[in-house]
Amino acid sequence: MxxxxxxxxxxxxxxxxxxxxxxxxxxxxxxxxxxxxxxxxxxYEETPLMVSKKDGRRELFDAKKLLSGLIKAFEKRPISYEKIQEIAEHIERELRMRGEAEIRSEVIGEAVMNHLEKTDQIAYVRFASVYRQFADVNNFMQELQRIMKNNESIDRSDKE
CATH class of the missing domain: 2.40.50 (OB fold (Dihydrolipoamide Acetyltransferase, E2P))
Structure with missing residues (x-):
């Protein structure tokens, strides 16, 4: 050197x-x-990770797009930028550990949803509303009810 x-x-x-x-x-x-x-x-030099989109297009995985989406979901939430970066890095690591050269965009979306649901439910709902493209208010309410039901079961298990 x-x-x-x-x-x-x-x-x-x-x-x-x-x-x-x-x-x-x-x-x-x-x-x-x-x-x-x-x-x-x-x-370490990593092999490029290709993303196959719903419409059939393929593009290189862009960690900046992942981070940007997370920042939007966590906007005005009490989550530090460092924590958001940590989540983005963890998601990228999970995707690369799959060992696949090409990954479907749905897999990325679900990985993001899993991390958001564990971290901040408001951010999760924000992301889900865009990602899942709820057809109407009823679909949105069903998702909120599912979250509330999960919270109730978690609260019950904590008290036991």
């Missing part, structure tokens, strides 16, 4: 650590020529 200070071509590694849950490696390096230290980050 080239030294950023003096352009010497052969720095030596002083320390290495896995970061970002093992996704990246942080290396502390030292230049034997000028003696200065610097840090480099190495990230």
């Amino acid at each position: 080239k030294c950023p200070f003096c352009s010497y071509r052969d720095s030596r590694v002083v320390d290495s650590r896995a970061v970002d849950d093992g996704v990246s490696i942080r290396r502390r390096r030292e230049c034997p020529d000028c003696g200065r230290r610097f840090t480099t980050y190495e990230k």
Whole structure:
């Protein structure tokens, strides 16, 4: 690795650590020529993940679109940006761990729904209303009743 200070071509590694849950490696390096230290980050190269859309189109998975959708769902909710990023990273990791080169958009949507339902029910309802494209108020009410029924069963199990 080239030294950023003096352009010497052969720095030596002083320390290495896995970061970002093992996704990246942080290396502390030292230049034997000028003696200065610097840090480099190495990230594993991932194979591209293709998304097959409902209309038959295919496009590259875009983590920014996932994060953007989550930010919209959590708008004005008491969830930190760091937590939203963590959820997005977790969803992407789940998708990549499937080991498939191509994934249906429905699988992504359901993964998002599962995480939102566990994290914040208002964000879940917001996302569900767009994702599921409720035909009318009755469909929307059915989903709300399902959530309320789940909450009641969780409350009962907590009290036992």
